Amino acid sequence: METKKVIVIGAGIVGLSTAYFLRKQGVEVTVIDNTDGSSNCSTGNAGYVSPSHLIPLASPGIISQGLKWMLNSESPFYIKPRLNRDLIKWGLLFKKSATPSKVDAAAKVLYDLTVQSQSLYEKIMEEEGIEAGYKKPGLLMICKTESALHHEIELVELAKSFGLEAEVLSRTETETMEPNVQYNMAGSVYFGCDAWMTPNVFMREFKQKLEQIGVKFQYNTQLDRIIHKAGKIDKIITSQGEFSADEYVLAAGSWSPILMKQLKVDIPLQAGKGYSFTLPTPVAMPKLPSILVEGRVATTPMMHGLRIAGTMEIAGTGLNINERRVQGIIKSVKEFMPQFEEQDFSQIETWAGLRPCTPDGLPYIGRTKKYKNLLVGTGHAMLGFTLGPITGQMLSEKILNHKPSIVSPLLEVERFA
Structure with missing residues (x-):
């Protein structure tokens, strides 16, 4: 039997995971990316693998809170006002999705995705001998105010309902669990189900393993045109020539809808820019990762320092760095962690990445209806790194006609058509 050929467009965690599961089944895989693969959204994130993240971005209250935040240039969530048809459509769908019943339905899907993906990470690292500082002693949600703590209690009950x-x-209990850092807080929520690692190290090691097992990489390759015939993708035209395969997987993150427009397939999606920086020798190194709730800032003790990440800025696909928003992250850290002073951030190098955000907070995973050999895996928002392995496994199952790990109409690619 002739070996099936698959082209994966995008070398982030979704693309690499898809390539991994396909190659393990003997499929010939080529991964194409328009960068050198060293600095995509899968490398500079907070490194969380978090089953606790059950609430999608589109949730009740986020719209009114978002409108307030838009008036503050240092706020954690910002939508740049502009007359853009795609943004307006996305916003209307976002509002429609932000209802309690739809959030409950989304939470069930996110639970299945996150729990299975965490298990897959552990299996991949054990079988392939990848060492990326993976730890699973949990995560803290640090609340500065009683009102924030009260709100987080609802999430505790939701998490417990899923087991x-x-x-x-309390404040005292948090200090006992996290003795290394002095927090300005009312208390915290502890999620013992969460894990973390150093994502850039994992991505580097994972790519090396893929190369060793025969996955081909085509970096610095710009995709110019997608040629289709009779309801199938025929070939792709790139800056490095033409490529063809039996199946095509689009895992290009925030750039996916731009490519899909060539094919007249509408997948509403907006790029949510986030920033991070790493302090190699922080004044205090926490034992556990934490989210500073009111500031929406993540702090993670990694192999090479303390990574601090935050903001959600919906302002197009540009990677320019808005220093005011970086200052907003720093301000939150100093307010929550008074051991840190302005001078501790004087030498930071800020990284920016784009999170692909769907209107309902759930990713697009599966085949397109219009093109029978085109699959899509994107739209994971803040859970891209967490959900990479399960997305890759689900896409490989569809290509290989294997029994699906998860089936849900809420993940269909053209659900908003």
Whole structure:
């Protein structure tokens, strides 16, 4: 039997995971990316693998809160006002999705995705001998105010309803669990189900393993045109020549809808820019990763320092760095962690990445209806790194006609058509 050929467009965690599961089944895989693969959204993130993240971005209250935040240039969430048809459509769909019933339905899907993906990470690292500082002692949600703590209690009950380890901690209990950092807080929520690692190290090691097992990489290759015939993708035209395969997987993150427009397939999606920087020798190194709730800032103790990440800026696909928003992250850290002073951030190098955000907070995973040999895996928002392995496995299952790990109409690619 002739070996099936698959082209994966995008060398982030979704693309690499798809290539991994396909290659393990003997498929000939080529991964194409328009960068050198060293600095995509899968490398500079907070490194969380978090089953606790059950609430999608489109949730009740986020719209009114978002409108307030838009008036503050240092706020954690910002939508740049502009007359853009795609943004307006996305916003209307976002509002329609932000209802309690739809959030409950989304939470069930996110639970299945995150729990299975965490198990897949552990299996991949064990079988392939990847060492990326993976740890699973949990995550803290640090709340500066009682009102924020009260709101997080609702998430604790939701997590417990799915059987996840979660509990509310007093200030004293939090200090006992996290003795290395002095937090300005009312208390915290502890999710014992969460894990983390150093994502850039994992991505580097994972790519090396893929190369060793025969996955081909075509970096610095710009995709110019997608040629189709009779309801199938025929070939792709790139800056490095033509490529053809039996199946095509689009895992290009925030750039996916731009490519899909060539094919007249509408997948509403907006790029949510986030920033991070790493302090190699922080004044205090926490034992556990934490989210500073009111500031929406993530702090993660990694192999090479303390990574601090934050903001959600919906302003197009540009990677320019808005220093005001970086200052907003720093301000939150200093307010929550008074051991840190302005001078601790004087030498930071800020990284920016784009999170692909769907209107309902759920990713697009599966085949397109219009083109029978085109699959899509994108739209994971803040959960891209968490959900990479399960997305890759689900896409490989569809290509190989294997029994699906997860089936849900809420993940269909053309659900908003």
